[in-house]
Amino acid sequence: xxxxxxxxxxxxxxxxxxxxxxxxxxxxxxxxxxxxxxxxxxxxxxxxxxxxxxxxxxxxxxxxxxxxxxxxxxxxxxxxxxxxxxxxxxxxxxxxxxxxxxxxxxxxxxxxxxxxxxxxxxxxxxxxxxxxxxxxxxxxxxxxxxxxxxxxxxxxxxxxxxxxxxxxxxxxxxxxxxxxxxxxxxxxxxxxxxxxxxxxxxxxxxxxxxxxxxxxxxxxxxxxxxxxxxxxxxxxxxxxxxxxxxxxxxxxxxxxxxxxxxxxxxxxxxxxxxxxxxxxxxxxxxxxxxxxxxxxxxxxxxxxxxxxxxxxxxxxxxxxxxxxxxxxxxxxxxxxxxxxxxxxxxxxxxxxxxxx
Amino acid sequence: xxxxxxxxxxxxxxxxxxxxxxxxxxxxxxxxxxxxxxxxxxxxxxxxxxxxxxxxxxxxxxxxxxxxxxxxxxxxxxxxxxxxxxxxxxxxxxxxxxxxxxxxxxxxxxxxxxxxxxxxxxxxxxxxxxxxxxxxxxxxxxxxxxxxxxxxxxxxxxxxxxxxxxxxxxxxxxxxxxxxxxxxxxxxxxxxxxxxxxxxxxxxxxxxxxxxxxxxxxxxxxxxxxxxxxxxxxxxxxxxxxxxxxxxxxxxxxxxxxxxxxxxxxxxxxxxxxxxxxxxxxxxxxxxxxxxxxxxxxxxxxxxxxxxxxxxxxxxxxxxx
Numbered sequence: 001x002x003x004x005x006x007x008x009x010x011x012x013x014x015x016x017x018x019x020x021x022x023x024x025x026x027x028x029x030x031x032x033x034x035x036x037x038x039x040x041x042x043x044x045x046x047x048x049x050x051x052x053x054x055x056x057x058x059x060x061x062x063x064x065x066x067x068x069x070x071x072x073x074x075x076x077x078x079x080x081x082x083x084x085x086x087x088x089x090x091x092x093x094x095x096x097x098x099x100x101x102x103x104x105x106x107x108x109x110x111x112x113x114x115x116x117x118x119x120x121x122x123x124x125x126x127x128x129x130x131x132x133x134x135x136x137x138x139x140x141x142x143x144x145x146x147x148x149x150x151x152x153x154x155x156x157x158x159x160x161x162x163x164x165x166x167x168x169x170x171x172x173x174x175x176x177x178x179x180x181x182x183x184x185x186x187x188x189x190x191x192x193x194x195x196x197x198x199x200x201x202x203x204x205x206x207x208x209x210x211x212x213x214x215x216x217x218x219x220x221x222x223x224x225x226x227x228x229x230x231x232x233x234x235x236x237x238x239x240x241x242x243x244x245x246x247x248x249x250x251x252x253x254x255x256x257x258x259x260x261x262x263x264x265x266x267x268x269x270x271x272x273x274x275x276x277x278x279x280x281x282x283x284x285x286x287x288x289x290x291x292x293x294x295x296x297x298x299x300x301x302x303x304x305x306x307x308x309x310x311x312x313x314x315x316x317x318x319x320x321x322x323x324x325x326x327x328x329x330x331x332x333x334x335x336x337x338x339x340x341x342x343x344x345x346x347x348x349x350x351x352x353x354x355x356x
Numbered sequence: 357x358x359x360x361x362x363x364x365x366x367x368x369x370x371x372x373x374x375x376x377x378x379x380x381x382x383x384x385x386x387x388x389x390x391x392x393x394x395x396x397x398x399x400x401x402x403x404x405x406x407x408x409x410x411x412x413x414x415x416x417x418x419x420x421x422x423x424x425x426x427x428x429x430x431x432x433x434x435x436x437x438x439x440x441x442x443x444x445x446x447x448x449x450x451x452x453x454x455x456x457x458x459x460x461x462x463x464x465x466x467x468x469x470x471x472x473x474x475x476x477x478x479x480x481x482x483x484x485x486x487x488x489x490x491x492x493x494x495x496x497x498x499x500x501x502x503x504x505x506x507x508x509x510x511x512x513x514x515x516x517x518x519x520x521x522x523x524x525x526x527x528x529x530x531x532x533x534x535x536x537x538x539x540x541x542x543x544x545x546x547x548x549x550x551x552x553x554x555x556x557x558x559x560x561x562x563x564x565x566x567x568x569x570x571x572x573x574x575x576x577x578x579x580x581x582x583x584x585x586x587x588x589x590x591x592x593x594x595x596x597x598x599x600x601x602x603x604x605x606x607x608x609x610x611x612x613x614x615x616x617x618x619x620x621x622x623x624x625x626x627x628x629x630x631x632x633x634x635x636x637x638x639x640x641x642x643x644x645x646x647x648x649x650x651x652x653x654x655x656x657x658x659x660x661x662x663x664x665x666x667x668x669x670x671x672x673x674x675x676x677x
Contacts, residue, residue, distance in 0.1 A: 146498070210473075213477065
């Protein structure tokens with residue numbers, strides 16, 4: 001779309017051909033993404049303690065542990081990885097559209113730091129006062145307590161950023177507030193780990209990101225969250241389209257900018273919080289997924305948001321399979337894989353042409 | 357049958373001399389039986405008694421775990437718990453360990469199941485453990501519990517924790533008297549080591565560095581407690597917590613008489629600004645432990661007595677200088 005605006009002299013036939021080519025590119029990418037998701041999901045089911053091995057999968061299906069190993073462990077973690085990738089992809093596309101900055105990622109507004117702090121607090125509390133806390137049914141040791149803490153921590157982090165920036169109206173102010181909150185909450189986490197070093201172990205795992213511990217309840221929650229947030233985001237895609245023209249133009253087009261931006265920030269926060277709470281800080285998926293979509297099939301935000309969601313899912317799914325397949329029966333932290341893959345992709349892209 | 361169990365339990369208590377004895381009216385009857393025959397009786401009865409008894413243990417989070425019979429397939433995710441199990445005679449029941457467990461050496465062939473935070477859930481599930489032993493909190497443990505595995509969570513920060521862990525694990529193994537026995541043995545080893553500490557060094561103040569932060573093992577840590585049992589004082593008081601990160605200035609001011617830590621310690625310390633004036637470094641009163649020995653020292657497990665002996669050994673060599 002933007003490209004067509006730069007070519008006002010082109011005659012109608014050219015423009016039509018261009019639009020056609022882009023629609024085809026989008027269709028091609030959709031087909032590719034669906035195929036990749038299917039292939040990676042199957043590969044995920046076939047990758048276990050023996051590494052990637054369809055033969056072992058067959059043997060596994062015959063054994064009496066099939067339901068436990070495949071049904072209760074591999075299937076939910078594979079699906080869960082895809083859903084977390086989807087949330088991060090969606091968050092990345094939202095952030096980049098909202099801030100009109102290709103370097104924006106979902107962790108920008110203090111969500112990551114908030115979740116990290118909450119996690120560290122729960123971990124240190126559990127080691128320091130484990131027994132007293134266990135008497136409280138709302139806290140430790142609920143099966144979802146760490147996840148819940150991280151989720152509300154992420155939400156609280158973004159809320160703090162919004163308070164500091166006095167709403168979501170001024171982009172630079174919002175970004176700066178996000179940086180300040182991230183630094184501050186990060187420092188608080190450091191402080192807590194100094195007081196109770198046992199929490200360090202959990203914190204490191206959180207920073208690296210992991211998809212190893214996802215079960216069916218988590219997958220159900222993630223699926224519901226992904227579906228709801230994607231649907232909502234698509235409803236507001238036109239606002240992001242208007243924003244690409246600049247804030248003034250968007251306002252003159254009749255967009256109620258202050259309210260709309262707040263809604264978009266809330267969507268971004270919810271998507272990020274849900275992903276971070278379940279898998280920690282999986283690096284680069286949120287940043288790279290929208291770039292990949294824009295590069296291969298640019299389009300309006302309704303397309304970009306949906307395709308980035310699918311792209312994020314495919315990326316994290318692939319990374320999860322790789323994490324399990326590289327050095328079986330050991331497993332690499334999935335965040336390391338995404339950082340290496342995503343980092344090298346951006347490296348090559350920058351070397352070749354600079355970011356668009 | 358039930359009657360027989362009750363009888364054997366009473367006999368067991370008799371051997372271990374609990375105060376319950378005075379309330380048992382049958383005691384006069386039993387007392388006629390010679391002590392030797394009692395022990396033989398218990399020795400014969402015990403295996404059957406142990407394996408047919410349901411086991412109930414309460415872990416350090418206060419969660420009660422019930423087993424129909426003592427678990428036969430055990431996974432441990434902490435080196436100190438692996439060591440405790442082995443000492444208590446449960447070595448043959450261990451089917452998998454974490455990546456850091458390396459003692460006893462006979463466990464080398466067992467499957468490695470990652471660490472606490474990146475435990476290999478699938479590999480653990482495949483081993484079908486009756487119980488998984490771990491520390492108090494980690495996400496992997498919640499996942500294992502959700503999959504229906506029994507996870508016994510044990511804290512090991514102090515000597516009291518180690519004693520309780522040994523007790524709980526021995527109950528779990530169905531040999532409840534082993535825990536107190538091993539603990540008594542550990543205390544004997546520590547007392548013996550304490551006897552050997554040269555009188556000239558007794559009461560001197562130690563700085564035990566666990567990491568170059570500098571992080572110290574304070575009086576309240578299990579390492580500090582071992583030093584205390586050896587009759588040594590610590591520059592880090594109880595109020596600082598178990599492993600505080602110190603201001604380097606604090607160490608210089610505290611002027612420790614003896615410095616302990618990893619073997620590479622002395623050169624690193626001398627290079628720190630102002631540290632060359634610390635009395636322990638001037639007089640070379642430094643215990644730098646080689647890696648294998650250091651590992652024994654920093655694990656809160658049943659090799660506590662061995663750790664105390666190594667410390668005493670070093671103190672003796674310092675006194676000779």
